[in-house]
Amino acid sequence: MGTELRRITEGNHGVARLTPAPDNGGTFLGMPKFQKAVKTELELNVQRKNMRNATTTIRNKRALRVSESPDWEEVREAATEIKNRVSRHLDYYLEQAEKSLTAHGVHVHWARDGQEANQIVADIAKAKGVDEVVKIKSITTQETDLNEYLEEQGIAAWETDLAELIVQLGHDRPSHIVVPAIHRNRAEVREIFLREMKNYGRPAPEDVSENPPELANAARLHLREKFLRAKMAVSGANFVLADTGSLVIVESEGNGRMCLTLPDTLVSMVGIEKILPSFDDLEVFLKLLPRSATGERMNPYNSVWSGVTDGDGPQEQHVIFMDNGRTDVLADAVGREVLRCIRCASCINTCPVYERAGGHAYGSVYPGPIGISLTPQLRGVEDPVDRAMPYACSLCGACNEVCPVKIPFTDIILHLRHRVAQAEKADRFGADKEGTVERNLMKTAGWVLGDAKHFEKVQIATRGAGKVLKRPLGPIPVPIAERWLKYRDVEVPPTDTFRTWWKKNRQEGE
Amino acid sequence: MSAQQTEMSARDTAARAEIFARIRRGTADITDKNPETDTPINWTYGGGIEMEDVVGTFVQKVIDYSATVVRVKSADVAQAVVEGLKATGARMNTAVPAGLDADWIYAIRAAGLEARVDDPQLSKETLNETEAVVTAAACGVADTGTIVLTHVADQGRRALTLVPDRHVCVVLASQVVSDVPEAVQIVKPAVQEGHPLTWISGGSATSDIELSRVDGVHGPRTLYVIVVDDA
């Protein structure tokens, strides 16, 4: 039945490819840093409206489901402790997981970085002689850019999660870690399905409307032939249970179950921090994750499997434990707290900056508070994109409140800003003009604020400005204030400071 | 194949050693090497939630996922299975696990539907052309409206409850617990024996388009639950 694998040039920048080419090569390399990228994103009115509606919906759903949960704070605390235990004793639990998995017939692999992890997947595919794989949504494989690597190796990777399908067929990049197509509305999804499905498999029904159930049905039909045909699947994992050697996938649509059940070979690429010590710990995380992620009491499907089961599911299984910067995170006693993250995205959904910027402006598959706390730790703070990330935050602290594993985001973000400032100071070359201006300003600030006499001298200067101007400042080109005045008026400083008032009216106080 | 395997394992050995060395370097500040004393966990495992009517809550929460729930006496289960199949729109056939209650299979056949027993295993193409599946369950969770399958003989392998579009599932009232932790303890022995688990909360669904929940994508789009009260 159905269609066959073929190479398509249409929409792929003139290159004949098995899968749709993401625009901009699909990677975040060479993109502008957040401050610049966000200008473009802010002007996308449709996207901003989509994002506002979607994040408002999910925030309210989450709040409702959390309010139903009588022991929410206790569960959060337990989850925090469990994940801390794993991070602090990661070698112990990884060894245990490896042993349990191997005992259940799983081939365990180790990858120092994304490139190594991708190679392992491709080598397995080649050994099995397959030219396509079906994929469960996995941000870990996006972190390593697995799909593009496989395409280069002549292997088609089909995304089967609905949102990932929308992103893949839309030549797009994910903008959210739970709902990667959050920036798209139903009309855009319909257009993408009609235009692209026919090139890569079963076409969308010609009369498909923008009604979400019809769009979901189009995805069902399009992917069914791929599920039935696929010999190999690639997944991530939400959790790895060290004592029973079980992997856990939490999902909604059943595409995960298809991938975990129908193919002969299953490869799971897992970050080394995804371990939980014991099967019992599942109770804590299954109480937390669905309510935090999609605002449901429980998501439709959870799959738990412990290696190979006779007569049920893939008879060849591989688990790749990947580092890719995670041990650098672990080595930072402040930063390591982000390794507790269970990728629920509640911080992202509540972030006012993310809501307006969308996920693409950050320059990482991990956007929002978790993205800016994790990415510069995984990749380091050498690149301007990574250096800009910790500053894409107004420090409002909304993320701290919702995180199910109590990651102190704003503390970590400050800590990373310090790392960036240190790195910029150490850079003798390559600092841009803004960086130099900022460094001098900060040095001056230290001098001003460290002594009341210095402070008062500066005040005399501002008071002078107040005497001269005596009117609200409108949009005038004052160099340092230009960015402020572009959007806002500002009252001129009053002619008297509080200090002066105090001296005149209270005559005391030293 | 074998050359590739050897090469892969040499690479794995080197990568593994380096990752463990990095981890040990990165956690050198942690002096207590006993996880349990170093990081205590203040949580009582396996606890439940106080609720007046556990089974009633379960029924309501399953209905909240827009699934259908009926409550019957044990003597009426076979009849309820047939009615469930018809109510979900199965007209011709259904898949059944080999260990399903023989009375139910008998009733299905008596009602004129073909009962396709998964022994020998039905091909995935056959499953794709089968209208429904009927199974028992391992456990129900009231707080979340979840059914847990351990895929033992009366529940069948995982593909069976996945590929057909309608799932008629029989849950005994005595299998329903208040909250997730109790369920985890109930299914734990099956996991220790190597069985996989599937937790089902309503039919297949997605929230991927504008975050509004749409029922029905790849898994069974219709879930029909029969709760057996006196068992």
Add this chain to the structure above:
Amino acid sequence: MTTIPAAASSTATLDKPGGGMTVGLFITCINDVMFPQTGEAVVKILERLGCTVEFPRAQTCCGQMTTNSGYFEESIPAVKQYVKAFSGYDYVVAPSGSCTGAVREQHPMLARETGDTGFIREVDEVSQHLYDLPEFLIDILGVEDVGAYFPHRVTYHPSCHGRRFLKLGDKPARLLSHVKGMTLVPLPMEEQCCGFGGTFCIKNSDMSAAMAADKARHIRETDAEYVIAGDNSCLMNIGGVLSRQNSGVKAIHLAEILANTEED
């Protein structure tokens, strides 16, 4: 830190709950230079409630501008200066949730960067005696009704640092509920940040402006004459946008509302 609500002093009375109490005023740099009237309002309220207010002239700033930019070393002088100005005070009050949060949370963290154990101990002690105005009035003095009068339609924006880091909760609302003549209208999406964020508004000026514009829109939806907040930095941001829009809505600090009486 545990606090003893109300009548911490033996000379306190019902209408002068601060009687016999000496309070250091941490004005904060932005209020000192840009919003002296807010400082004057705090002095007026505290003195009305019987407190003796002192203004240590050695004070400068909480150091947030440098700290939040990642320049921790450059912030240490501000921390030292704060300790110099306020050590020995049992009660220090600031009209700012943000600067209060910075002193109580960031100063101990910054002190640790120095590795100087004596200094760390000193900062741990001194920093914890600072209160944002609503905390001091409710938790220390035990008053909600400060005798204020403000016959206007207003809305209140709960600034992020007060709301989330100090966990002010309903304290500002409780104080405002006793202001005579005032109509307090709920602000839609009040929990969202106004986009100020210190240097954020310069570093990410376009994003900051988008956030401020949404905040201004929600404020205008309330038809309030005034928007109140506990931080002049946020108010400068919100008020600047409201002024650019010629909205007629004025931004005003909570202290100025609470200081205003029928006699004024």
